[in-house]
Amino acid sequence: MTSSDAAPIDLERMTEQLLKEIERTTKSSDMAARLATNRIKVAVGQTPKEQIWALNKMRLYHYYPQVPPEQRKAVPILLVFALINRPYIFDLRPGNSFVEYLLHHGYEVYLLDWGTPGPEDAGYDFEDFSLKFLPRAVRAMQRHSKKREFTMLGWCIGATIVTIYAAMRPDDGLRNLILLTAPIDFSDKEGSTFSRWLNTEYYNVDELVRQFGNVPSTVIEYGNKMLKPVENYIGTYLKLWDNLDNPAVVEAWLAMNTWVTDNVDFPGAAFRQWVVEFFRENRLMENKLMMEGRIVDLANIKANLLNVIADKDHIVPNCQSRSIMDRVGSKDKKLIELKGGHIGIMVGSGASKRAWPLMEAWLSERSN
Template identity: 25%
Template sequence: MVADVKAEAPAWSEKLMWGALNALERYLFSENFFIANLSPYEEIYRDGIMSVRHYLPLEEDEIQVGDETVPVERVRQHTPLVLVPPLAATSMIFDVLPQRSIVRYFLAKGFDVYLIDWGEVTEDHSHLSLETYVMQWMPDALRQIRLHSGREDVSFFSYCMGGLLTLMYAAASQDPNIRNLVTVASPVDMHQSGMAGRVLSLVYRPANIISRVLNFSLMDLPARFLHIPGWVNSLAFKLTNPMGSLISSLELLVNLWDREFVKNHTTMSQWFNDMVDYPGQTIKEMLVTMGLQNQMARGRMRMGATSAEFSAIKCSILAFAGDSDKLVSIKAAHKVLDIVSTEDKEFCVAPGGHAGVFAGAKAPQNVWAISADWLAQRSGEKTSQT
């Protein structure tokens, strides 16, 4: 008879040794602890820094998502799914860890998954505007996705600013082949979005008066003056939850001996430590048209020479908000249901803050699972994968 033997925790001396080695390696070769963006894909289109990815089908019969095992469906959903990231975060957030990858989860659920990667913005790209993203890159990306997939209908799963860009595109283009649209933590009503929203609401009228008296607008400033470096975005994000940042650092210190913990922590930290620059022209438009004037919440927004009419959006819509999101309030995210004309629209409040609701430990059984079921019911007849 063989007795069960439980693995003993390493002694303190051993923990200190491995902690020191991991800390040194992390300092010298941090890439050894970075495990995001591991899902195989092919790049099907590129225009400057923007590119479109198509993720390859999973070869496994099942995948690990958090503590759960998810079987891989071999019957494909009819409608391709397009992932749309925000501007400040890189596309790695959709494939952040092998066991917490939105890409792998939707592939396992039988979706044909594409992703629009906005690329790495630098000061040389301060001229990029909302019109560039919405009226140029989005149509070009969808054209290539439709050619590659052989399908006209598409569904979207978008996060934060990615959801706003997708809504702008749908409103401006009135694309009849957008079948479904999922937004996660997308602040449609900027004046309802936390402390920043209250400030925007308070200064809206005074700013209009000052602008008329002085005959001056932020839109008159050169774009390079409002270009925001990625490190500023990272700092601003961390300041929304300074205690959380401190606790995270302490957890890393205590668990430095655990290589798997260090890998997960380093990869997740990359999300917040390596944010992307915001182009100056885009910032101007966000501050004026989206922020001060709150045009999206009012149902109509200027996109260059085009008027984006959000009442023209008739696709099915599912919107999420995080119950502890300090950046995007529930009211700000819920506003999307008020400005569209579709009858098939739903709103859910899910556990988590701004990042947690999208890719936290509770996201797979909440936002991901609800979205996958909701999309599957609205994606048409399934086909066999080839």
């Protein structure tokens, strides 16, 4: 091939691409500088609400309705999240808020915030949260809504708490029970990384609780991140780096990162019970979990049940959530498996197209 056969160089196209890359790099550099100096803030949990009840650190919120009275559902819904995370994941940010979605579909929405435990709260266990505190929040909601029947939705450990409530208080007005990625059955000791960690003889939960009282949020956060260390400590920041020139992606990343790093301590007695009576001894599924002097029997659950699991859940694998379907006494029960992870199914980019519509369609038929 001679020099005369070479393809001509398109200087105009090369210049255009170079200018675009310079512009992208400039935007990325500016965004990186703003992030590094903490000059970018993202608002979370912004849907208007009012506090209607409080007990110790706990707060119960009611969201202001977004549709006229004639378009509202008859059955209110109470959202309950885990003890170790902030509940505003239900209302992450405008346009990516499950609360906002429910309000626009006519639901009366309530949210329970467990608050941040202090040293004086280290003695609280699952009996306290499920059968002392949660029932009081339910009664406050019933008074406020002037409705006896209600729906309760629990996510992660929040799902375990509401499951215990549903089994022990089956006649207190609970019509619909929705469980999201619920850790219930711990019979498979190799089913998750957490199971392998917590069942080892070297994990001294008694000493951990004795030393700290409440287990520090940093310990819990580190454990969660070490389930996928490369993705959590490297991958997420590489994704951010590749999209620094896209403000929408940066805002979404910041909102999620705000929630991921905004954790609270795990009450000591509840943590010990979680490790020993749930993970190690599987008392709930084996009909051996005692509360208020009685066995917590899943067969007592009568509410309509929707059990939602995620196919790529590395925190609560499907083996911990599926088997409850065979144990509850509910005549109306349904299992839905969605694509996504433990949190992503509800706040990921596809949540408003997959998880939310499916859940709302099921609930709508049972809320009038």
